[in-house]
Amino acid sequence: MTTNHSKQEQDAIQQQIRPDVDKDFSFKWLIILLALLGACILALYFMNFSGSWGNQADFGAFGDYVGGVLNPVLGFATVGLLIWSLKMQRDELSLSRQELALTRQELKETKEETALSRQAMEAQVAHLKQEAKLNELRGMLSAQLDIINECLSNSVHIGDGLNTTFRAILNNESIVQNRHQQLRHLFRATTKNPVQKIGKRLEIQIKLFAFLCLEYSKESNSPTYALPYLTNALSLLENFNDFQPQNILKDLMEDIGARITEGKEQATSPSESL
CATH class of the missing domain: 1.20.58 (Methane Monooxygenase Hydroxylase; Chain G, domain 1)
Structure with a gap:
């Protein structure tokens, strides 16, 4: 029973660590992907409009360009982050339920072991009481036989x-x-x-x-x-x-x-x- 408990605890710990590792890994790749996407947008702009820094109209056009390209991307990223957050919450909730189920199982087993121990203790106490009473009766029977033998003699x-x-x-x-x-x-x-x-x-x-x-x-x-x-x-x-x-x-x-x-x-x- 102890081996089963340790194995279940190890599985629960691994399940608890794995979502955290996956979450950190996914978040890092999302940041890297967004940074690469921004760098690509800037590179495309400067490759097509190379030269001096340009005037105010050029910066306005650049802003419109960046906003028009990044807004859909950021919106998609926001939806992805929301889905990813919901998935993480679901995994954490599932893990919490598993831990709760393990805790309930351990409590149930502990309760059963306690009940068995109590029954064994009660049986032992009852046996000791019975033996004490039998010893007392044997002593009384021996005393009675002595009195009877005295009367007979x-x-x-x-x-x-x-x-x-x-x-x-x-x-x-x-x-x-x-x-x-x-x-x-x-x-x-x-x-x-x-x-x-x-x-x-x-x-x-x-x-x-x-x-x-x-x-x-x-x-x-x-x-x-x-x-x-x-x-x-x-x-x-x-x-x-x-x-x-x-x-x-x-x-x-x-x-x-x-x-x-x-x-x-x-x-x-x-x-x-x-």
Whole structure:
């Protein structure tokens, strides 16, 4: 683009210089032609009327002769100069239009380049904002997993001198298989107990983790990147829903399941595999 601009500028400069050179050249030749014509007229007169300077009548005749011969010539020269002046004005006007057209083209190209630069900058800013939000969500997801793991690992007294963890409860391990009904009752009891205290906290953290996973999946513009988080959230929701079935848990499982299916389809599509 820069090469085209320099070539156009050089052509414009040459076009601007050429009329000035032609104008000076034509004007000089016109003066020379008029001088030669005047010299020829004087030479013809003195060749035919040679001798002394003559009297007043001779000078009068000479004046009539010069005026009669030069007046038509000067009139023709005046018309020629007028035509030549109009031609020069037309050339200058044409040159001005060309320069104006070049200026408009340069302004248009500059405007397009500015628009492209602005779009690239806006896209870069949007990308940086998205990356910052994704990093923030990843940090929150990591913090939520730490809290969930802490709740799952906390010791819970389930009676008869037995202690277990919510990890064992949700995984239905052998130590709690015969006590699920009792544990569900303790979870729903109105009186506070360790099962209810830790279980309620775990329920809130699992739901929050699921919401964050869905948000991360939407912000990343690709469910594939969120598959590990979504799969982990779905497993936690299913286990907790088996222990305490809830409509909100089922809705979250449906939403996360749809995002997981979408991510797997995208991961196996030809464009993704490339």
